[in-house]
Amino acid sequence: MSEVVSEINTLRSATRSSGQIALEIKDLKTYLYTRWGVVKAVDGVSLSLRDGECLGLVGESGCGKTMFGLSLMRLLPRPAGRIVGGEVLFNGEDIVKKSEAEMREIRGRQISMVLQDPMTALDPIFSVGRQLTETITISSDLKGPALLERAVELLRMVRIPAPAERLAAFPFQMSGGMRQRVVGAIALAQEPRILIADEPTTSLDVTTQANYLRLLKSLQERLNLTLIFITHDFGIVARVCHRVGVMYAGKLVELGDVEDIFDNPRHPYTKCLIDSVPKLDKRVTRLATITGQPPTLHDLPPGCSFRPRCTEAGTHCRPDQYPDPAMVGDRHYVRCWLYQ
């Protein structure tokens, strides 16, 4: 396990974020109009991503990570979800304004996504091969043996043993780890530039998890993928990502390079999250937990939404306004009244 970790660690430093801007998100707002009120799942998130960069997005359950990912794909739950503001610039064009037909050209070929649960992400009544070839033919004219060869190649790419025999298998005949690899192969089948991986390892056991992370990481480098890695596990972020964004109640409260954030977390929430990471070198450590519940995302008061749980809250926290992003270092910003 720790071998895997150190290998990943070396992998991480291998690529640096110096490519072209792949995606630029400006003040993105995604609201869900539910029966119980408006859920501000993504509430003014701005960030930009370079080619070949890996951004980790962390935060507790329900803080809007998945909705952020789905917003980029424009596949929000219907009819509740809507992008109500902001821009997502991709190739100089705003994805938010694209038509459904234009989005279909982007989905899978340019931006792709791996969902949270591998067990349900495959159609149960189609063979793995059929699901793969179906994906390949969306954007290519491959036929017959060449098509099958490509499908086998994709399975080989995600390191599925005996890939040619696997084509005939159905999802229920595969383990969770295998299925997650197949989902990965499908997501990458059309060679997208950007991959959003939404907690792709939560339902896998630790060894499978480590293997999958290693695979994802190596694929990212080989294909020069821009990866948005969504997780609630800061430990994984440290091993895989270049940069990390911390989300709380729909807002990006801190964003910076992984080393900066780990060595010098600024936001009290980030500090709590880092404290709650189990340390691999010290075997027995009590996990620090954050007291209180994350807020529900509708009818939030205007001030900082972490304040009720914050250990460093005080008179400097203005209740009438959310703190603006403040630069606290090179490419490192935080939204907290402490740094205004």
Add this chain to the structure above:
Amino acid sequence: MQRLILMRLFYGVITLVIVSMIVFILSRLTGDPAALMLPLDATEEARINMTHVLGLDKPLYEQYWIFLSSAVRGDLGKSIRFREQVGTLYMQRLPNTLKLAGAAVFFVLIVSIPLGCFTALKKDSFADYGSRGFVSVGLAMPSFWFGLVLMQVFAVWLRWVDAAGMSTPKHYILPAVTLGLGMAAGMTRILRSGMIDVLDSEFIKMLRIKGLPERKVTFRHALRNAFIPPLTILGQYTAIILGGAVVVEVIFTWPGVGRLSYEAIMSRDFPVIQAVVLINGAILLFANLLVDILYAYIDPRIRSSV
């Protein structure tokens, strides 16, 4: 797969034997067939004679054995009313019922598949509310009443179609619609809820993520998955119609199996009733087997579990 079919056939035969026993015993309980076949003023001697000719003086188990062994050979006895082999009588009527059943199932499918899919895709739209109204009405409407209303409106007032007979394709419309209405409503409801469930699932999201056209998402993946539960019901409905849609066939004077059973019951024609019950049992079992095979064809999980 072959094992599944063999198992089902085995159980089917056992079920049919039990059904045949019940039919046999029930028909003995309803009265003395000999008395029915003789004129009212027949002598006691003639009655005994008749009983002997019919074999009714033999012990019950022996009678049953004769009944069963000749039934297996396809000899289901002679109709008391028509003085003809029951098998022949049944086979004369069966094609008519088959045609009607085909028309009704066709109607069910062309109504329920588009309606179920469309309303699932446009949940809570006007069309959805409209369709839900149709479903409630369709399920609640008794077919004898609906059939009569259709006949009154389209045959008597509008004169678009004839009320009875089966000589032209037009004649099929009213009975098929009458027969299919409840079924179409039920299928629409099940398909709609199935589609809503499936469309909400993760794999559908994944298909959209990879950029698959919505048409393929809906028809290739969602519909095929959603069609698994209604298949059972479709199979059962079809079997029931094949057994004879008694009410509809009587209303529209359709010379099918249902009308045959009606006539047989009305004239206490026991051999015919026995035969119809037995054959219907067999059809139901066969339809269920067919549904199981279809299931296995659609769903690989079932294919591999048997």
